[in-house]
Amino acid sequence: MSRPEDILPPDLFYNDTESAKYTTSSRIQHIQASMTHRALDLLDLRHPSLILDIGCGSGLSGSILSAEAPPHTWIGLDISASMLAVALERDVEGDLFLADAGQGVPFRPGTFDAAISISALQWLCNVESSEESAGGRLKRFFDGLYASLRRGGRAVCQFYPKNEVQRGMVSQAAIRAGFGAGLLIDDEGTKGAKTYLVLTVGGGDLNGGDITGVVSGMEGVDVDDSRRRAQGRDRSKRGVVEKKGSKGWIMRKKEQMEAKGKVVKPNSKYTGRKRNIAF
Amino acid sequence: MKILTLNFLMCARKACKSSSDAFPLHPRDVELEIVETDINPLFIRNILPRVEWAALRAMCNELGLPQLSETQPSCTDLFSTENLDPDATDSEPTQTLRDLHNLLVQTCIMEGKLVCGNCGHEYAIKEGIANFLLPSHMV
Secondary structure, eight states: OOOOTTTTTTHHHOHHHHHHHHHOHHHHHHHHHHHHHHHHHTTTOOOEEEEETTTTTHHHHHHHHHHHSSEEEEEEESSSSSHHHHHEEEOOEEEEOOOGGGGGGOTTTTOOEEEESSOOOHHHHHHOTTTTOOOHHHHHHHHHHHHEEEEEEEOOOEESSHHHHHHHHHHHHHHHTTEEEEEEEESTTTTTEEEEEEEEEESSOOOOOOSSSSTTTOOSSSOOOHHHHHHHHHHHHHHSSTTTSSSHHHHEEEEHHHHEEEEEEOOOOOTTTOOOOOO | OOOHHHHTTTOOOOOGGTTTSSSSOOOOOOOOOEEEOOOOOHHHHHGGGSSOHHHHHHHHHHHTTTOOOOOOOOOGGBBOOOOOOOOOOSSBBBBHHHHHIOOOOOEEEEEEEOTTTOOOEEEEEEEEEEEOOOOOOGO
């Protein structure tokens, strides 16, 4: 299936006809609703809150926030004027802004209890002019989002990464902005895989890495946090400095060369040893 | 756009981020409208500590709305019965709470513009939607 991000920038792609098509499609409505409910579960809000909706579009996700009991109040940002026009026609409850999330989030620090973004972040990775870069846009967005959330706030961003590289780029940008970040993938490996980036600000309690609460109360279950493992590995590597020419150094280089596909002599008991002095 | 939202908005330009004049934005030539909504006491109580009272007072002045009290009402002023249970919803809302709901949530800006006090950039509001798209040379 073609990706709309590759065709046109979002403000041009979602023109009047596309916006109307998007909003009236019952399939899209269903998917958006289920993803919004999932995101709300992850946000775990206990009081009626002020929520930022990034890429609110025609307010499909927003109307679910308003329909909660008691209702949340939301503020939506979107770059497509046509989408916002559809939202006006649908008479949504939230306040709407025509804004580009890649230019930052124009709210003062500590405004929101939570933020939600359904199928929008992948658009941020597309750059239309040479003056900006995808990394720069992501940085401005996450820096702005981090500042505008109050301490202990959470953000859940569902997005469709094009590939592993893009997924890594988005989550790295969030971590660099200061968020505690975790990726959650529903239905992994299937065509309908959904990627959620779960972000916490400050003292967010992650229950020991288990944000979904699926395994809470179960015995003999370890939460495997690949980020922490990678960090640990880095630290152990940095701790031991190998001397150039030592046995460990030679073994590592041989492994590296083998991984590159070079022809490497097999290891023996003589590998990395000095010759005897014969005379 | 609700008055509540205006109390959180600041200029989107990078250069204005560090300036104290970038908040609050000053409304100009605005048309106000009252949009009837159900009162949500728990939300008002949740959001009230985050509202900048001085900025809200100044904004009411600029918009020609009735003058607010000098001091910010506290959360205990919102409910008539002295109920400290954070999840109690049954206590009766006071006049203070009704006034706040009326001002923050029901009063909306439909047309007009917002001006940054630092750079002077004007953000247009049309049909309640503010345009915060910046041209690329101003980002």
